[in-house]
Amino acid sequence: MSDTRYDVVGIGNAIVDILGRCDDAFLAEHGAPKGHMRLVDDATISKLYGAMGPAVEISGGSAANTMVGVSSFGGRAAFIGKVADDEFGRIFAHDIKAAEVAFASKPVTGKAPTSRSLILVTPDGERTMNTFLGISTDLDQGEIDPATIRASAIVYLEGYLFDRDDAKAAFREAVKIAKSAGRKVALSLSDSFCVDRHRAEFIDLIRGGVDILFANESEITSLYETADFEVAAANAAQDTRLAALTRSAKGSVILAEGLRLEIPVEPVETLVDTTGAGDLYAAGFLYGISAGLGLETAGRLGSLAAAEVISHMGARPNTPLESLARARQLVN
């Protein structure tokens, strides 16, 4: 779109991931719900860090990962999120800028530290997240630059930010600005526990202004309080114009005004770490949509990006997604 500066602007928690391996017994011992994200306090994260094995530190954050993915496909991406003036903040800012994602937020001094997530990867590749929300949830309306929102074809919102009222208000502000500028709004539900905490407000937001909804199976069934994926999918199709629902190994389902597309997964040689799978699916899908490649190609780009990111540790691509997409002849 020629009148935009960015294809997508993401708004979310700016997080550095601390990634290590553990077994299922370790998760049980520490009360970490496998496959989910839980919010932990300072004491809990310290205890967990002391008990876990050696780790690596890699920039993360759900919407931030998605923006890095969009950029890796060759899309123009921006990110809005808050970091502190500390080492982790510098790491986050460096990595997102180095991935050619516009990031203008000023680091905050003297308040909470930069947010971090202890991510425990079990031998089956599943990730379990223990997030210490530092400064990133201090995101408020002041952080939402109207010019950036208006200059972006799609505004992508991370559901995790719903856990704080100020951030929720910032979200609504971003939606309002985007809508009045004729831009699209996309939302990721992020986590089924998060959905559970904010169900009614999510449904309001989706009915009120979300153009593209991303959710995995457990999130969408949690949203509509049903055990049946098809029931949840039918509800989603009614509430939003376009939904991309991921189902792990079963691929994804795209619902768009009466249309239903089933997109297979991209095979991976070895599943190493599922961290970022959903984020990168969204990256491929959003890039495909913004490049006008059609729903099926957008879904396949999502599968491709997800496959890349689960074949190694960390939630951001190691290989330029644009070249992978070209090799698969999904883009020119």
Place this chain on the structure above:
Amino acid sequence: MSDTRYDVVGIGNAIVDILGRCDDAFLAEHGAPKGHMRLVDDATISKLYGAMGPAVEISGGSAANTMVGVSSFGGRAAFIGKVADDEFGRIFAHDIKAAEVAFASKPVTGKAPTSRSLILVTPDGERTMNTFLGISTDLDQGEIDPATIRASAIVYLEGYLFDRDDAKAAFREAVKIAKSAGRKVALSLSDSFCVDRHRAEFIDLIRGGVDILFANESEITSLYETADFEVAAANAAQDTRLAALTRSAKGSVILAEGLRLEIPVEPVETLVDTTGAGDLYAAGFLYGISAGLGLETAGRLGSLAAAEVISHMGARPNTPLESLARARQLVN
């Protein structure tokens, strides 16, 4: 050895690695000598970090990596090195303790930050290091706990520490304590530029008290100021009782009182990142020696550990070395 608490204690720089990829042109543009370590100041590291691509942070430090390797083989290891009371210091301390290496050094407050090394990995897997020496070179004699030295069968010294006088004095103190307790002293030459800066003192130290010398081809030829590996090897055989000289793809040569063993490399499927290859070779060799497995097995354990670490990003093993060694029937 039943009268020891540790098989090996390592003394070296406590460093967190910031690892990213670049091409050869980037190295040339920034004046970074490919395949070597250079010391950089605050301004240079900031400029380089700003210019390089996305990175991951992983604990490193040459002797520290070696101690983690010894522990991964099932050996009893300790590490002496200095960190600051900051995020990188906490990362370093966590990771080395999580690897079951004893680490008692107290973090230093209000002085220099924890040391870090920007490691640039080129497409050929070669690593080029740009090290900002923060607090780690403040290591002085006060840091050398005599009880730990006396309780260790081997004291392993990292040549990099020779770049600071206080650390050099701490080295000599450690050698004195080890010798008077009847312990062995091992030394790694670390880097050919480092050797060049301190040639005479290295030779003095080697002749005066080093029992096991580790060097790669460029370090040993630099030490004896010859282009001929065989000439350098002959000199090393005269100056020390036991030398393990690594030659990259050509394997390693072990020289021990008239004996010469050629150890082949362990094949790797894909060379990803050579960071830590020498450190992990030393780990396997030291473990083999301390476990009384003989020189040939020690050398093969070195090759095995080096092969593991160059098959992924980062200078510490991803797979328990003990299980790899068992699969190769190198240990029981």
